Amino acid sequence: MDEPIQVLAGTGGVALGEARTNHEGRKAILLYRDGNPRELVALAETMGIEVVDLQFQKGRDDPRTFFGKGRLQDTADEISSAVEGHPWHGVDLVIIHSNSTPRQLVNIHEALQVEVWDRVRLLLSLFISHAGSVEARTQVRIAQLQADRTVLRELANQQTTGERAGFGAGGKQAIQGVLTTVSRELTQLRKKQAKHALARKERRRQRSKGGARTVGLAGYTNAGKSSLFLALSGKKVLVEDKLFSTLETTVGRMEMSPRILLADTIGFIDELPSDLLDAFHATLDESLNCDLLLLLADSSDDVDELQRKLSTSRREVLDRSKEDSIRMKVVLTKSDAGGDIEAAQEVVRMMGMDDAMVISSHSGEGLEDLRESIMFSLYGPKTTLVVSTGNPGEREAESFVSQIYDLGIVTKKDGLELTLWCGFGELQRLIAKSDGRISIK
């Protein structure tokens, strides 16, 4: 490219090529106008970024520059003149506590001359640093390119309207060139993503053909989904005290009940723009289109937090589920962590949902009851079957017994009497095919 493009850092460096993925040790300041910036600070800290100062300005945000022009200039001066020993010394990142418009991002960056992230870009950076698998990386890259494209279009637009001087025709062409490249990559990535989605769908179809039922785990980020998945399935997944440790769906069998599949997935967060979450729809679909959904909420959060996170999670689930009605059960996690369980139950009730199950994946409290309750939701009450001994020369009773074991989850066996959880349809078929040898007690 003949003329350098003003790279809007934090957009993933379209024009730079490689995006930076490690932000450990960076220093940032955060600008906010309303709401509580704590969650955004926690997200930044998850990446090892130190937020050294919070800057607040009253009133509605400026549609051009978020903060008023004067205040933004003061901030710029302070960043550029901070000497050794000043808390702002070494700040190379500014975080905006909102989902900014491309216009705001471009202008703020221009004024401050350091990397600028709004909420979306911060989440994207976090996703990029946590994306482990090929599928997760594809999804994140799509989300990132979509976000980049809006900023590039704004840059191109400002040049066309003459708002942005200094690039000339060469600069404009260069931006158009990058835009074309971005669009081409997006098309390729979407094809790749469609293949992943198809493979997931096929796996899902195979599983349900085999009579398996799926239990999805959903909830706000850090609610304890992966920990519960691990406790119930024994299958190792990443558990971390970080936001968004999980970015894709992992399916595992429930221990002792191999016909029940659990699906751990990405968490929700407030104000995640819909198109950003859309990038994860294939992976989310796999866990949300289930026979039973466990909606997890952290009982150690204070009640306001709990309510906010639970409402967000429920709304996202309902918006994204393809089924008309979804069977949902609230689970309060981390019961060992000293939260007010009664107050948490009250929140659940106030939201019009049935009383929650209370569990701790660490101490094991409530897990047995949860297992039972999952089975009950999926299969209804247990059934007791009796296999008759049959006459000599007839088929062995034990072969019917082993068929019953294949069919459902046997919890008790007393000679030829078996108590089990199983699907009604499957049960009817087995009995019909048994020539009267299997009956319900």
Ligand SMILES: Nc1nc2c(ncn2[C@@H]2O[C@H](COP(=O)(O)OP(=O)(O)OP(=O)(O)O)[C@@H](O)[C@H]2O)c(=O)[nH]1
């Ligand atoms: N005390 C206590 N902490 C728990 C329990 N379950 C999970 N945690 C902690 O909560 C944090 C988050 O747990 P995860 O299981 O990774 O949560 P998640 O919902 O999968 O989080 P993301 O994938 O990041 O959205 C970790 O530090 C866990 O150790 C529990 O039963 N008791």
Ligand SMILES: [Mg+2]
């Ligand atoms: Mg997780």
